[in-house]
Amino acid sequence: MENSVTLYGASGHCKVIIDILNSRSITIDAIIDDNPIVTSLLQFAIVKPENFDFSKIKNMIISIGNNHIRKVISRKLNVQFSKAIHSSSIISKEVTIGNGTVVMAGAIINSGVVIGNHCIINSGAIVEHDCVLNDFVQISPKATLAGNITIGEGTQIGIGATIIQGIKIGKWAIVGAGAIIIKDIPNFAVVVGNPGRIIKFNKENE
Numbered sequence: 001m002e003n004s005v006t007l008y009g010a011s012g013h014c015k016v017i018i019d020i021l022n023s024r025s026i027t028i029d030a031i032i033d034d035n036p037i038v039t040s041l042l043q044f045a046i047v048k049p050e051n052f053d054f055s056k057i058k059n060m061i062i063s064i065g066n067n068h069i070r071k072v073i074s075r076k077l078n079v080q081f082s083k084a085i086h087s088s089s090i091i092s093k094e095v096t097i098g099n100g101t102v103v104m105a106g107a108i109i110n111s112g113v114v115i116g117n118h119c120i121i122n123s124g125a126i127v128e129h130d131c132v133l134n135d136f137v138q139i140s141p142k143a144t145l146a147g148n149i150t151i152g153e154g155t156q157i158g159i160g161a162t163i164i165q166g167i168k169i170g171k172w173a174i175v176g177a178g179a180i181i182i183k184d185i186p187n188f189a190v191v192v193g194n195p196g197r198i199i200k201f202n203k204e205n206e
Contacts, residue, residue, distance in 0.1 A: 002059045002082050007031045008073060009064035010041040013120075017063045017102055018042060023087040029058070054079060061100060062118060067136045067154045067172075070118045074100060081117070089121075098135065116153075134171070152187065174202065 005026055007014055010033035018041075021028060030052065031044045038046050059082035062070045074081070081100035085091065089107040098117035103109065106124040113127050116135035121127065125139045128147040133139070137151050140159040145151075149163055152171030157163070163181040170187035180194040188201045 003027060004029050004058060005082050005084070006057050006060045007063040008060060008077070009033055009062060010035070010038045010044075010046045011064060013065035014041060014063035016104060016123075017061060017084050018044075020084040020086045020102065020104060023105075024085070026084075031063070061102065065120065065138070067120075067138055067156060070100075071136050071154065074118055104141075110147075128165075140177070172202070 003026060005021060006029045007017060010031050014031065018028065028044065030047050031041055032049055032052055033046045034049050040046055054077065057079045060079045061082055061084055062073050064070050083097055083099060083101045085103040086105040088105045089103045091109045092111040094111040095109050096114045098115055098119065100118035101115055103121045104123040107121045109121065109127045110129045112130040115133045116137065118136050119133055120138040122139055122141040124142045126144045127139065128145055130147050131145050131149045133151045134153040136154040139157045142159060143157045143161045145163050146165035148166045151169045154172040155169055157175045158177035158179060160177055161175045161179045167181055167184055169185040170189065172188050173185050174190045175181060175196065176192035179192055179196045181191065181196040185191055188203050189198045190200045190202055191198050
């Protein structure tokens, strides 16, 4: 793991990533944010993109919780992306984690899991064996994924949701907080309840 990282995005999600990096004694080189109102975060002064030399970046993490915005920014920046994994997370040695991905405190990721780039595995989430999470997926706190689940690009799994084994979830879908998923979910679907039911389709990210 790298010794220092630059963060892009000064938000509450950034605060959590700062804690993750601190747990690994990783130095934060700078925090960049284009919001003119945001000038500081915790003990850090915020740097504006127009005042920053991106050619000097060694490693970066996009510290923004919105999946779509992370995708847009990652496509614009020609930099090397790092990953942030909290020291209290439990991760099998047989797990693949892509660049730009963040794993928060207390998360458990078991053998055979493949996680794409720029994903977020939130606090206390459980990802069981042989799951595949594509790029820009976010697993919210305390969500539980049983084995052999596939999740498409950009999909958000809500707080405390439970997905049974073998389910396939499409891209840019939303699974609501506390939902119980027992059937496959198509692209762009918004699913809530127990058992999960589709309430609408959201195609804004297509």
